[in-house]
């Protein structure tokens with residue numbers, strides 16, 4: 569197939585200027601590469617990214633990556649909420665499993681930041697680098713790869729070539745499909761309905777995960793006596809929850825918290841996301857790499873999605889920076905496979921573990937209900953088991969372990 573001449577001033581085409589693609593562009597610029605971002609949305613839409621109901625829990629490692637790229641500093645400090653502790657409750661069972669950061673040198677588990685502020689910070693940080701370019705209203709519709717270049721076609725017919733194309737175009741990535749890379753998709757058949765609530769008692773930086781029969785409520789502590797309420801339910805029940813009046817929504821949340829946060833009122837619009845976990849069969853092919861949700865699209869319950877995106881950005885930028893310095897081809901499979909191997913080792917155990925926990929804690933059949941009560945009760949009382957489970961989860965949150 570005939571390829572147009574390479575764009576001389578572009579090393580890498582990144583499809584998608586979401587938080588992952590933008591962070592990657594910044595990291596690549598710092599590694600001495602010249603990326604061009606292709607984004608289907610308009611520039612105005614990117615700059616004014618609207619509140620979308622997602623409040624993103626970030627680990628210590630994610631924070632370090634964001635600081636190194638100048639994203640963290642671009643989020644207003646008052647919008648960054650500390651996550652000090654996480655507690656899990658199962659129905660009316662008195663057992664609670666607590667996760668705190670104590671003992672590993674970190675004074676908290678992580679932080680929470682609204683997604684639209686991360687998007688804006690990532691846009692600003694990327695554009696602050698003179699070697700990053702962004703084309704908006706540029707929807708990629710085709711991808712062709714040959715021995716020396718990858719070429720994308722845009723909806724307006726233009727074609728662009730570079731040694732490497734990175735797909736950062738969401739968990740339903742069309743670039744991934746066009747590259748011939750399959751993905752394991754797990755449709756949980758459930759949805760989340762998210763909305764901000766204000767409460768009369770302080771949240772003390774504690775996140776609550778309440779597994780009640782019928783639905784699951786997560787409360788993520790935000791600043792200003794507010795929480796992000798995340799209700800996981802059967803998709804068929806989502807329209808009802810979306811159409812509730814504010815008072816009725818707040819009353820349902822208050823009932824589920826057992827009054828722990830005092831009286832509750834709605835403090836923002838509600839949003840709805842169907843739950844589909846996606847794990848790509850490969851993160852790399854000749855002249856193609858996958859990043860962000862296009863590589864791994866997590867169920868949000870363990871709050872890993874964007875954290876994984878940032879870990880992948882760190883590793884891919886490091887590998888490509890090393891390749892360019894030593895004069896190697898950045899689109900070579902051997903270069904990209906180093907990224908793939910490390911990213912798989914970091915993400916696969918947690919992807920599988922998350923899906924298993926979700927199944928256990930949302931299965932309403934009697935054996936599962938008994939099993940999860942037992943898991944919580946035993947974990948709370950047996951120091952060995954509890955220490956093991958909590959240690960693993962806490963270290964993952966604080967980024968204290970590098971996955972083996």
Ligand SMILES: Cc1cc2nc3c(=O)[nH]c(=O)nc-3n(C[C@H](O)[C@H](O)[C@H](O)COP(=O)(O)OP(=O)(O)OC[C@H]3O[C@@H](n4cnc5c(N)ncnc54)[C@H](O)[C@@H]3O)c2cc1C
Nearest residue numbers: 584586587588608625708737738860861871872873874875
């Ligand atoms: C309810 C909810 C809660 C979450 N909570 C957490 C959390 O606590 N912690 C956490 O780490 N993560 C969390 N996540 C996950 C996090 O939001 C995602 O991991 C992150 O937004 C993915 O970023 P991305 O850049 O990969 O993809 P996206 O944000 O989906 O961006 C993809 C971009 O690609 C563009 N695009 C798509 N197709 C094309 C094309 N053909 N051509 C050009 N452009 C294209 C799109 O317009 C978009 O801008 C949560 C997600 C949800 C739904």
